[in-house]
Amino acid sequence: MMMFMYILICFFCGIWVFSSNRKHLLTTLLSLEFIVLILYMILFNYLNLFNFELFFVVIFLTFSVCEGVLGLSLLVSMIRSYGNDFFNTYSMFQC
Template identity: 45%
Template sequence: MVSFSSMMVFIPMVMIFCGMWGFITYNKHMLNSLLSLEFMMLGVFWLMSIQLTLVGSEIYFSLFFLTLAACEGSLGLTMLILVVRSHGNDVFSSFNLLEC
């Protein structure tokens, strides 16, 4: 029988690996890559908050991590908007990254 605490650690690990799988397999579109990175960040945040709660330590570090994840998401969306405005779409195969 699986205990509740081990299940609470297993679910974020599955989220992280699903995010990695999505990042590796759907790498043609920039929006799919950004969504899978955010899904991985959500899994890491959930795992970190569970671990910090079980240890009994301060939760402020997880809030700092959540702030950095939000900044990473906004920076990724900004890059997506710049790519779409300059090249017309977010498909990586349609433009060359070496030309400026």
């Protein structure tokens, strides 16, 4: 029970950081990866509790790695195009 409360507190801390930190793309991506890691822990504990196969955990890790790679490629593309990862310096009317 204590482990579940710890995981729940970590999950809500990750969501709080994600919703409050909107200036840099890198901190947003890091908080998303933290949330995915906590979801992985929840899924792993749930599947172990009921003695299910852990094949779905491998699929979940594959999709989370693809999500992380996509976010990092967007970050590199934005830094190469604009020079930084501040959201307030971008204009929607610029090409």
